[in-house]
Amino acid sequence: xxxxxxxxxxxxxxxxEGLVHTTHSLMGEHGLLVMFLCNHCPFVVxxxxxxxxxxxxxxxxxxxxxxxxSNDSDSYPDDAPERMPAFAASHGITFPYLxxxxxxxxxxxxxxxxxxxxxxxxxCTLVYRGQLDDSRPGEPAAVNGAxxxxxxxxxxxxxxxxxxxxxxxxxxxxxxAASSCGx
Numbered sequence: 001x002x003x004x005x006x007x008x009x010x011x012x013x014x015x016x017e018g019l020v021h022t023t024h025s026l027m028g029e030h031g032l033l034v035m036f037l038c039n040h041c042p043f044v045v046x047x048x049x050x051x052x053x054x055x056x057x058x059x060x061x062x063x064x065x066x067x068x069x070s071n072d073s074d075s076y077p078d079d080a081p082e083r084m085p086a087f088a089a090s091h092g093i094t095f096p097y098l099x100x101x102x103x104x105x106x107x108x109x110x111x112x113x114x115x116x117x118x119x120x121x122x123x124c125t126l127v128y129r130g131q132l133d134d135s136r137p138g139e140p141a142a143v144n145g146a147x148x149x150x151x152x153x154x155x156x157x158x159x160x161x162x163x164x165x166x167x168x169x170x171x172x173x174x175x176x177a178a179s180s181c182g183x
Contacts, residue, residue, distance in 0.1 A: 001129055001167050002110045008032065008124040009108035013068065013098040016085060021066060021096050027122065029062030031155045033148075036106055036116040036173065037067040037097070039087040040078035043170035044114050046137040050145045051115075052092025054152075061156050063119075065095040070106035071114070071174040073099075079174070106173055113170040119151055119161070127155060130165030 012022045026032055035051070037044050055065050067088075071079040081099035088097045100106055109118055119128035128151035135141040151161045 001165075002118070002126060004126055004129070004163060006126040008034070008118075008120045008126065009105070011105045011108065013100060013105060015096055015098055016081060019096075021098060023124065026064040026066050026096070027120075027124070028064035029122070030158075031062075031122055031127070031152075032064040032120045032124075033058075033066070033152065034109065034118040034120070035065070035067045036070060036109070036111040036114055038069050038071045038076070038079045038114045038171075038174075039083055040071075040076060041114040041171040042137045047115065047132050047135065047143050047145075048087070048091035048093070050132065050143045052094070054145055054149065055093055055095040057149075058152055058156075059094070061152075063152055063155065067093065067095060067097040068100050068105055069097065070100040070103045070111065072103075072176045074176070076174050103173075103176060111173060113168060113172055115170050116168050116173075117148055119148070119155065121155060127151065127161040128165060129168075131168045134166075136169065 010023045014020050073080040084097050121127050132148045133146045135143040154161045
């Protein structure tokens with residue numbers, strides 16, 4: 001896991017409407033939540049409705065939120081950028097859900113799975129990089145976002161975020177194959 005205190009990578013990605021979003025333009029009054037998501041991962045699908053609720057609940061609380069899809073959409077067409085708006089709409093996701101075509105943003109964050117959560121304070125310092133909650137696909141635990149919500153609430157209240165964090169669990173990011181040149 002990326003160590004707490006790590007600075008937020010600077011990124012720039014365009015939305016399907018052509019709006020350019022950056023680390024700094026997305027920053028809220030209290031911080032920024034960056035989530036690596038995709039459309040097909042069973043773990044993301046399992047919690048997608050809760051992500052929509054989190055977006056709605058924290059929209060006016062001063063935490064900027066963005067979802068980023070870095071999967072190789074050539075090999076995984078369900079994750080193609082043209083399918084992202086319908087996925088977002090079906091789960092009530094209203095925060096920007098952006099496509100990372102070169103996968104450089106995921107690499108800069110050291111993201112490894114979908115979902116993967118990174119919460120930064122206003123100094124762009126990582127304060128949380130754990131799981132959404134204890135729920136898992138096919139298990140009885142309810143999806144409630146408890147772990148991530150606890151961290152976001154602390155950030156909104158100006159309190160320290162508990163450093164005891166459980167890593168996120170999900171599908172590995174679907175990386176593009178390296179070229180035959182070794183690049």
